[in-house]
Each structure stands twice: as structure tokens, then as C-alpha cells.
Amino acid sequence: MTAWRRLLLAMVCGVAVASIYAAQTVLDPMGHDLGVAPGLTGWIVSTGQFGYLVGLVLLVPLGDVADRRRLIAVHLAVTAAGMVLTASATASWVAFAGLAAAGMFAVVVQTTVAYAASVSSPGERGRDIGVVTSGVVVGILGARAVTGALTELWGWRSVYVVLAVLSLGLAALVLAVLPTEERSGRPTGYVRAVTSIGGLFRQRLFLSRGLIAFFLFASFGTLWSGLSLPLSDAPWHLSEGQTGLFGFVGLAGALGAARAGRWADAGRAMPVTGLALGLLILSWAAIGQLTWTLWIPLVGIVLLDFAVQAVHVSNQHLLTTAHPERVSGVIGGYMVFYSLGSALGAASTTALFAAHGWAGSSFLGAGLAACALVVWAVNRRLSVDGATPSGEGTDATPVGDGKAVERAGRAASTH
Template identity: 80%
Template sequence: MTAWRRLVLAMVCGVAVAGIYAAQPVLAPMSQDLGVPPGRAGWIIATGQLGYLAGLVLLVPLGDVVDRRRLIGAHLAITAGSMILTASASASWVAFSGLAATGMFAVVVQTTVAYAASVSLPAERGRTIGVVTSGVVVGILGARAVTGALAEVWGWRSVYVVLAVLSLSLAALVLRVLPPEERRSRSAGYVQAVSSLGALFRQRLFLSRGLIAFFLFASFGTLWSGLSLPLADAPWQLSESQIGLFGFVGLAGALGAARAGRWADAGRAEPVTGLALGLLILAWVVVAQLPWSLWIPVVGIVLLDFAVQAVHVSSQHLLTTAHPDRVSSTLGSYMVFYSLGSALGAAATTAVFTAHGWAGSSLLGAGFAACALAVWAADRLLSPTRPNLPRRVSGSCKGTTDLRGRHDGAPLSPG
């Protein structure tokens, strides 16, 4: 897994997730052009999120059945077609169909992360996941600024045309430059892969990391879905393009957390999680100063995005190590918590801000972070002897192999 291949996979994640969030900065002109009433404009974004949830259940398990490299290429090509459908829509129902398909096939992100984990050496798995998932954050935060600029020059439809071209280009690049997987075994079949998802929710490691992700991204969604409200309000009254620049501020912190993958490779995923969640609470104290200062909260935003990404990378490293035989299904199920948490934060922050201002939203975000920290602490107390350091044993064919115990202490096959 060379640096160039990591970059390609990060670009896949960024473009795929940008398709879901591209409508946020152009929501007003998009809804007006398509004849969507203002009170229902939120469904333009919600449709993509619902499609994404469906894809997590229906499409991600395919990665445990078929070749992931080809699956990534196919999903990117279909995503390009759905974006073209959205860009050319003259009726709202056509645009909604394209947005739903775009969201559904955006789960190529999880297939990409699973592929990256499976082709990486065990000692580099965390580093690779950290770099690849940084593309997700670039797509989420960068889309806010870049799509707004494109829309101002060529209109909102140009956003989806550009993303479609990028998706098709990446589909060809993936098939050309990425190596095929070498799996020892595959799942019995698609139906079995989907039906096995329920068993994950009975495992403490998966459930604890899922609950942490739920509260973690509820806190993340509270910031990024509500930040534009105080920035557009008095005393700042910033324009949409000025507000979009705060996305680049968040990128600084999120990209810095790519280092968390190296910490996970060194066996420090658990303590890094606890420290990052404590940092997340502290970040909200700083972000809460927004009504009185515009620059102090910038530091808080950097810290917040750093903490969120550090926890996210650590969780994915632990889960892919614990379930090497069904990485796609595990990550897809984990991301269900992510989606639900993000939706909760987005819905709650607007209501709380309306009633209690930014101080209320900040307290809400810090509360979600505290809940995530409580889940982590409770899990550590219930299983204090869970191994944290990856053990390496000599392999007869491939040098060293990463061998981790299950959360309950039962050994796994080398992953």
C-alpha cells in the first residue's frame, strides 16, 4: 500500500461523501429551481442520507462476497450516473431519485476502507485507515466551500456534473492502479453476509464502539449543522461564502488526526480514544465562546475535528482487526451508528439554538461528547483485561501476522 494508492483511496472517499453533502450550500437555489417548497427543502439532504442508510445494509455486505476493487469501480460508475440524473433533472422527483441513488452508492466509502484494511500489512493497517478516512472529512467539510464557489459561477447543477466526472475518472483509476485482493476465504454468500449483521450487535466491542460513534457524530453534527446559525446571526452576520471558509478550518484538525492510525498500529487505540473524547469536551468549551469572539472558537473547531477523527480511526482499526473475515459488513454496521448520530445532532442543534442560542447548542454538543466518554469508561471497567497491544507472530509465508484476541478473549485467525 504505497502513498500514491492511499491517496487514490482517500480521493474515492472524498468524492463519494461529497455527493451527499454537496446540496447543503446550494439548498436555496436548488429547491427554488426544482419547485420544492421552502418548508420541504430539507428533504433534498435527507433523501441522500436515507439512501446512504439503505446502502449500508444492502450494498456494503457485498464487499465480503465479491472482489472489492471491482466493486469500488462499479459503485463509482453508478454514482456518476446518479449525479448526472440529478444535474439534468427538470422535476423534483427526478432529482430526488438521483439524490437517493447517490447516497445509496456513497457507501463505496466503507468498501474502500475495508479494501484498504485488507491489502495493508498488519503493522500499517491503522496508518492506512487514517489516511484513507481523512478523505471522508475532506469531502464533508471541503464540499461546503468548493460547491458554493462552483454554484456561484455556473449554477448548482455544475456541482453534480463536476462530481460525476471525478467519479468516472476515479473508477477507471481504481481498476488500473490498485492491486487485487488476496483473500483466504469469502463469506458463504450475500444473504448470509446480511443476515449475520445481527450477531455483531451482541458483541461488546462492536456495541461499545458503535455507541461511542453514535454520540461522537451527534456531537460532530451539532457543530457543523448548527455553526452557520450563529455566524449568520448578529453580531457577525457573515455571508455564505465566508461561513464556508470555516470548513477549511475543520480540515486542519481532521487531517492532523491521521496520526491516530499510527498510534493504533502501536496498540494505543484504547487510551487515545479516552484522551480524544476528553479533548472533545474541552473543545466545546472553547467553541462556546463564539458569541463573543470569532477567532478563539477557531481553535476549538480544530481541536474538535482532531478529536472526532482520532476516535473514528481508532474504532475502525479495532473493528477491522477483530473481524478480518468480514471487514465490509462490520464497518457498514458500525457506520449505521455514525449516520443515526449525525442525524440526531443535525436535528437537535437547530431546535436548541432557536430556544437557547449558541450556548445551548454548545452544551448539547458537550453533552453528547460526555456520553461517548462515559460509554468508553464503562467498557474499560467491564473488560479491564482486554488486550490493547497487537501481538505479532511469525508467519510461514508472509513474515509477521497481526493476531488479536476477540473482545471476549477468544482468539481469531490471523488477519
């Protein structure tokens, strides 16, 4: 993995995930133009998330069967088609269809992360995943700034046209620059790859990290799917372009957490997760002050995105290390929790804001973060006590010991 290849893979992740989250900044003009009721605009984002969920189950396992490099290019091309459909929509159902299609094939993010994990050396897997995954957060947050500016200049439809062009350009670069993976052993059959995801849900490491991701990204979605609502309301009355600038604030925290991969390589994934989740709860105390000040919430946004990225990278490092023989499947299964959590946060924050204002959304975000911390604490206690549920396989390794998980993953790959 050269620096340029890591950068290209990070860009693929950023553009793909931006196709889902681009609507967050333009909910008001997009909903008004398509005739969507204000209380239901959260579903514009959630539709892409549910499409993403379908893709995680049906498309990501293909990475354990076919050439991931070609899959990345094909998925980017289909995502571009969904963006074109959304940009040309004159009715809400057409836009929802385009968003669902783009969301479904935006799982190219997981295929990309799996590709990075498979071509990385064991001692640098966390670092590479951290850099590539940072593209996801850059896409989510950077899209807010770019979409806001594009919307003010040419309207919300221009956002999806730009994303379509970028997706097609990256597809061509992937085929031209990235090498084909060298795999040992026979590829897993597609049906087996899909059905094996169900077995992961019986394993403690997978289930605990998945539940943490569910609450983590529900809290994340609560902020970024609802932030434009109080900022466009009294007393701020900010435009879409001004609201989008908050994405740059979040980027500072997210990029700062890119080092989480190195912490995971050093076996510190468990303590880093606990500290980051505690920080996530504290961040909501600052973000909740948004109705009377902007400066304190800005600090909270930096802390929130730092915490989310640190936990997300730690989760993926542990899971891909424990399951080196089916990297795509385990990432796809894990991201089911991510998708459901993000959809929950997006749909809930708009409804709570309409009923209880930003205070309601803030309590929701903090409560979801607290749920993630409880899951972490319970799993840590089980690990300390030596409890090992049956059917756990390589996940019987205590999740607090990143190096032990890596050894277990290497051992599993030899059988």
C-alpha cells in the first residue's frame, strides 16, 4: 500500500459515502422542491441508508468471491447512475429511487476497506484502515461544506451531478492504478458468503462491536442529519452554504482520530473505545448549547467526530484481524449495524426537533452514546471475567487484547 494508493482508496470512500449524506445540508430546499413534508424530510437521508443496508447484505459479500478492484469500479459506476436519477427527478418517488440505488451501491466503501485490509501487511493493517476510513468521514462532513456552496450557486441538483462525475472518474482511476489482489486458497461461494454473515451474529466480538457501532452512528446521525435545522432557525438563520461550513469543523476531529489505527495495531483498541465513547457523551453537553451560542458547540463537534472515528477504526481493525479469510463479509455484516444506526439517527432527530427543539435532539444523541458505552462496559467485564459464550470461534479471544486477536486471526487463516 503506497501513499498514493491509500489516498485513492480514501477518495473512493469519501465520494461514495457523500452520495448518501449530501442531502443532509439541503434537506429544506430539496424537500420543498420535491413536495416532501417538513416532518418527513429526514427520510431523504434514511432512504439512502436503507438502500445501503440492502447492499451490505447482498453486494459486499461479493468481495470474498470476485476481484475487489473490478467490483469497486462497477459499484462506483452504478452509484453515479443513481446520482443522475436523483438530479433529474421531478417527483419525490423518483428521487427516493435514485437515492436508494446510490445508497445500495455506495457499499463500495466496504469493498474498498476490505481491499485495503487484504493487501496490507499485518503490522500496518490498522494504519491503512485508519487512513482509508478517514475518507468516509471526510466524505460525510466535507460533503456538507461543498453541497452548501453548490446549492447556493446552482441549486441542490448540481450536488448530485458533481458526485456522478467524480464517481465515474474514480472508477476509471481504480482500474488504471490499483493492482489485482493476490489471494491464497479457493474463493468462497457467493451463497455461502452471504449466509455466513448470519453466523457472525452469534459471536461475542462481532455482536458487541456491532452494537457499539449501531449506537455510535445513531448518535452521529442525530447531529449531522439534524444540525441544519437549528442553524437555519432562529436566532441564527444561516444559509445552506454557511451551515455547510460546520463540516470543516468536524473534519478536524475526524482526521485527528486517523491515528486510532496505530493505537489498534499496538493492541489498545479496548481502552481507546471506552475513552472515546466517554468523550462522545461529553461532546453532546457542548453541542446542546447551540440555541444560544455557536462557539461551544463547535468544540463539541470536533470532539464528537474524533470519538466516532476512533471507535470506528478500532472496531474494523479488530474484526478484520479476527476474520482474515472473509474480510468483506465481516465488514459488510458489521456495517449493517452502522446503517441501521445512521438511519435511526436521521429519522429520529428531525421528528424530535419538530416536537422538542434542539434540546430533544441533544438528549437523544447523548442517550445513544451512553448506550454504546454500556455495551462496551458489559463486554469488557465479560472479557475480564473470562466468560466465553459458545460458538464464538476466534472471537473467544478477549477483545481488549488487540495483539491476541491478531494472533487468533492469523491462526484461523492457516486452517
